[in-house]
Amino acid sequence: MADIDQILDKVDRLPALPSSVVRVTDMLTSGTTDLSEIEQIVRHDEALSMAILRQANSARYGRPGRMFDLKQSIVRLGGKILMKIVLEQQASAMFVRAGAAYGLRRGALWRGALGGALAADQIARTHDFADKDLCFLCGLLRDVGKLVMDMHFGSEYLSLISKHMQPEHTFVECERAAFGFDHAQIGGELAGRWGLPERICKTIRFHHEPPAEAPEHDLLVDIVHAADIICLWAGLAIGYDGLQYKLAPHVRDGLGLDRREAELDVSLTWCRLHEIEESMENALVQEHDS
């Protein structure tokens, strides 16, 4: 059985974290928003510029009868929204083609990533959590380990995991039985190699099994964990793993997540995702294969 380091060393074309994401992540973790630096990032990327123009002139942010140019759009949207657009666009490039090993159609892993970011953002707002933007970022990157599994195991993944699938076990337990590690662990390691802050690595690593007790317990991990389950209920990025995951009781109780709030979060996450997809005019195939 290969270990995580060997795989990360061996995999060719390991997904690289775009420099713009590193710069935006620095701003998010330090709590400083530098509009002029974001403007520099945006001006060097045509796709990003287009996304920002579309957003600033959309029904949500635009003004009837007026078209904002790029400079006006940057000022109008402000740092927080611009950072999210940068992250959405750049993560799209990483995730959009991946996921076949998990039985996901093209674009499905990206929809799941963005759905997780939106759901985490929604939950953070409901609970007035201070690090809302970190929730968005960690929700977006939580399944980055699936990229590595996809690249390393490819079409052999299904036959390898099938021998270890037990309906009463969670999917990450089945992955550990098959490979000695799961996609969340390898995702956390990859985030470490990218040089992301330890708190983000930990959130990716534990997003399926959030620690309940101090000092490991972190509300950020809890929120991203709950967001992952919300995505499953919204039908996002469901592949061979199906719904073989558990919502940790301490997260459910700690967030006071009840049926009504969960179903509302499901519907709001799905609607917001659909709005973004429409505004991106993205030619993603929107469904997933089983």
Place this chain on the structure above:
Amino acid sequence: MPPSPTTYRSTEVAGRIVVGVADIALCDDPSAIVVTYALGSCIGVSIYDPVARVGGLLHFMLPESKINVEKAGQTPAMFADTGVPLLFKGAYELGAKKERLIVIAAGGAEVLADDGHFKVGSRNRTMLRKLFWKNNILLSADDTGGSISRTVILRMSDGEVTVRTKGKERTLWPT
């Protein structure tokens, strides 16, 4: 008569009408294949009239529209109680008759160890049965529950419905 296929957000790719999440497709084209991918706790409802060769597929996400009335108005296929009536009315407008309809449901899976707190898949199944019971509609076949993902494929030439899980297909109708 509405054009065929009548869809809300579905996309047609290489002769396949793909029904997304919170989406419906209605069809009277016998050469078409209608498919919805990766049902988890969501439920796919397929209806087909073998005489009129009219059918449809709904992929709903949640049981009751009262949770978000505004969104239900914009996206009725998101909820069982607004999506199912739309599916049947659409099929009738294309010439289907209620007494001839073959009705099949798949999906409604659960996350593990839910302990009754949420039970989204189970509540979806219960709402669907309630709607069918109230309207004297019988299910011809169903494949629901568990924790697995399902893809449902309706073949419009003869109404065959297959379900695919982890790359393996099996026929739900005809049985």
